[in-house]
Amino acid sequence: GQGEVYDQYLKAAKLTSISMSEHVPTIYFKCSETRVPPVIRRVLLRKGWVEWDKDKDPEELWSLHWKSGRFKLNDWDRCLPHQRINHCPKSSNITKKDNLHRNIKRLAGSYGPIFNFVPTTFVLPNEYVAFMREYAEREEEKPLWICKPSDSSRGRGIFLISDMSQLVYDQQYVVQEYIANPLLVGGFKFDLRLYVLVTSFHPIRCYLYKEGLVRFATEKYSKDCSSISNLFAHLTNSSINKFSPSLDEHKDTVGSGCKWTLTRLRKYLSGAGVDDSVLFERIKHIIILTMLALWPKIPRQAAGFELFGFDVMVDSELQPWLIEVNSSPALATDTQLDVDVKDALISDTIDLLGFAPAPKEPDEPKKRKQLERRVPSSRPAAEAGALLSSLSSTGKSRGPWLTLHKPAGGARAQAEAGEAKNPLSRSGKVMNRDLSSRSRQTSLSARTLTQGGEEGGTPSVSSLRPPLAPRLRTLRSASSTPPAGSSRMAKENVCLRNKPGEAGQRKEEEEEEEGKENLGGFELVFPHSLELRQQCDKCAQTNSIDIRPFVQHIKEAEIRLRKEARNTRKVAEEE
Numbered sequence: 001g002q003g004e005v006y007d008q009y010l011k012a013a014k015l016t017s018i019s020m021s022e023h024v025p026t027i028y029f030k031c032s033e034t035r036v037p038p039v040i041r042r043v044l045l046r047k048g049w050v051e052w053d054k055d056k057d058p059e060e061l062w063s064l065h066w067k068s069g070r071f072k073l074n075d076w077d078r079c080l081p082h083q084r085i086n087h088c089p090k091s092s093n094i095t096k097k098d099n100l101h102r103n104i105k106r107l108a109g110s111y112g113p114i115f116n117f118v119p120t121t122f123v124l125p126n127e128y129v130a131f132m133r134e135y136a137e138r139e140e141e142k143p144l145w146i147c148k149p150s151d152s153s154r155g156r157g158i159f160l161i162s163d164m165s166q167l168v169y170d171q172q173y174v175v176q177e178y179i180a181n182p183l184l185v186g187g188f189k190f191d192l193r194l195y196v197l198v199t200s201f202h203p204i205r206c207y208l209y210k211e212g213l214v215r216f217a218t219e220k221y222s223k224d225c226s227s228i229s230n231l232f233a234h235l236t237n238s239s240i241n242k243f244s245p246s247l248d249e250h251k252d253t254v255g256s257g258c259k260w261t262l263t264r265l266r267k268y269l270s271g272a273g274v275d276d277s278v279l280f281e282r283i284k285h286i287i288i289l290t291m292l293a294l295w296p297k298i299p300r301q302a303a304g305f306e307l308f309g310f311d312v313m314v315d316s317e318l319q320p321w322l323i324e325v326n327s328s329p330a331l332a333t334d335t336q337l338d339v340d341v342k343d344a345l346i347s348d349t350i351d352l353l354g355f356a357p358a359p360k361e362p363d364e365p366k367k368r369k370q371l372e373r374r375v376p377s378s379r380p381a382a383e384a385g386a387l388l389s390s391l392s393s394t395g396k397s398r399g400p401w402l403t404l405h406k407p408a409g410g411a412r413a414q415a416e417a418g419e420a421k422n423p424l425s426r427s428g429k430v431m432n433r434d435l436s437s438r439s440r441q442t443s444l445s446a447r448t449l450t451q452g453g454e455e456g457g458t459p460s461v462s463s464l465r466p467p468l469a470p471r472l473r474t475l476r477s478a479s480s481t482p483p484a485g486s487s488r489m490a491k492e493n494v495c496l497r498n499k500p501g502e503a504g505q506r507k508e509e510e511e512e513e514e515g516k517e518n519l520g521g522f523e524l525v526f527p528h529s530l531e532l533r534q535q536c537d538k539c540a541q542t543n544s545i546d547i548r549p550f551v552q553h554i555k556e557a558e559i560r561l562r563k564e565a566r567n568t569r570k571v572a573e574e575e
Contacts (some may be wrong), residue, residue: 025357025360026048026357028064029052037330037331039333039343061358063082063084064084069328070092076303082358084303086307088298089298089301090294093293097151100290101174103293114554114558115293118321121177123173124174143180145161145175145178146160146234150174153326158231160234162228178234179321182313185253186251190214190260191312192283192310192311192313192314193212193310193329194310194311195209195309195329196287198308202301202302203536203539204295205524207522209348209523211261211344213338214264215237215241216254219232238258260337276318284525286320306327307329308325308327309326311324345521535550
């Protein structure tokens, strides 16, 4: 399946990068914005990469395009097989505050309280009446509400209200119930910035970085409504607190500055006698459920990946709450702590994605693509296959190429047709395959790992191809006949595959160990078991995503966590 191809690719990339230490082809990266964080260039140049120059380098030369802003819809279609870009289409379904609220609210209505991990939220002006009703029902409680622009970042435009007369807005705003009982460290409020890497959505692979940031407010927290205008006490955004007059002062427990590492916080909680294992398991469940809300909305493509920044707040009862998800988490390195965390984060991200350089002969796939487009749709598959074979056997030796082909027109032609059409299907009929837009626009060509590079022997890094190339049916000649005994051999192979034995058990154990493998500083959080991986891979193959079994899995895990928490409390009370 596609998931197996993806995992094998990562494994092969890691082994090949070690074996080819003598000569590694140059990998190019592209930064089309001046505001790309310096840590990106610093880490890539340290790894030996070269920055792509638009004035002298061809477009197909770069392997990574990093952009803080949003890409155009056709940017994913134009990517070649070896090229990756750091965003996915439709990811704004969770990275915009209003979209996150709508999607989580919709799933909460379908699956129940398992999705109640976001504070009560209203989008104004569309939900103004509903907000007024909620406000009137809870007027005696006098809860605080925090108001944020729906499409803003870095704490811009945020304010708190305790009375409706204080609500003034001139754009779409998200009004969210303020968590009035946050967990405090030395009297200071904090939140967690967690980094989540999604290397692929088809099949989905979601990783959590083990290290993160703890962002503190710089003045002590107070529930007094008269202090709601003091953003240094109520907001944890580093972009705001770096201007606080008490930033460099030595604060109780927190010390100077406004950041800790996640490791330091966990040591602090452990020293205070707090068992945070249940807390961080619940945080992983929040990440998985948020990804399940996004997964069905991402169109099939192989070029994009996402590095999300999850902002999680913990209340005094150790209950985690998802505040927002950032599509381009801040990578500024203002302090040494930022350098230590974010340099390692980007380095491990690049290693986990397993980039490959541009092919040495980029013209060969182009010639094949041009020739394949000239093949009439009425020509039998056998004649088309022979034509492609003659291309490989003639001309200069350019190394063993394996062509995975799915020609189609541009975006307009695809919209008119309603489906991808393959002129090289059997008997000249149309073969419907729901491939990614990336593979519809380009001819996927890959050097086979088993045959090695141009000179044979150990495969070069340039021979590695993208992990998500779809499986295509092998073109067969209409006059070809199966060899004698092939049917009997196929039946025997099926029986051997279905027969349980030591070899099958060893294979399952190896796959399970591979699923548990942590690469660099990342931990695979979804799918985190062999069974879930198989289900996710099946969804990718059939292009039919049903999140119900995955939500049920999280529900069962939450029940186990609640039981463990009750048992822990009973033991503590008895002692």
